[in-house]
Amino acid sequence: MAGVPDIASDFIVAPTTTVDANFFTFTGMRAIVGGAPPTTFKVLKATLAEFPALNLNGQSVSYTVLQFPSGTTNLHTLILAPLSSSS
Numbered sequence: 533m534a535g536v537p538d539i540a541s542d543f544i545v546a547p548t549t550t551v552d553a554n555f556f557t558f559t560g561m562r563a564i565v566g567g568a569p570p571t572t573f574k575v576l577k578a579t580l581a582e583f584p585a586l587n588l589n590g591q592s593v594s595y596t597v598l599q600f601p602s603g604t605t606n607l608h609t610l611i612l613a614p615l616s617s618s619s
Contacts, residue, residue: 544587558583574599
């Protein structure tokens with residue numbers, strides 16, 4: 533069979549957890565779509581702590597968004613660019 537009969541079986545959930553659309557919906561990053569740029573440096577993340585649906589058979593994934601205020605310098609670029617271009 534090419535598919536998994538019950539894809540929800542791939543997720544590890546507590547017995548008291550209701551597995552429905554709300555369980556699989558993460559709203560923590562909606563602020564970055566259409567929102568104004570932040571006035572200070574801001575980190576948005578989706579890890580197992582914020583989004584339990586990321587627990588896939590014990591293999592957790594995560595996602596992080598780094599938001600820099602308009603007109604500021606991205607220090608990550610300043611640090612990595614010289615290192616990556618050196619021999």
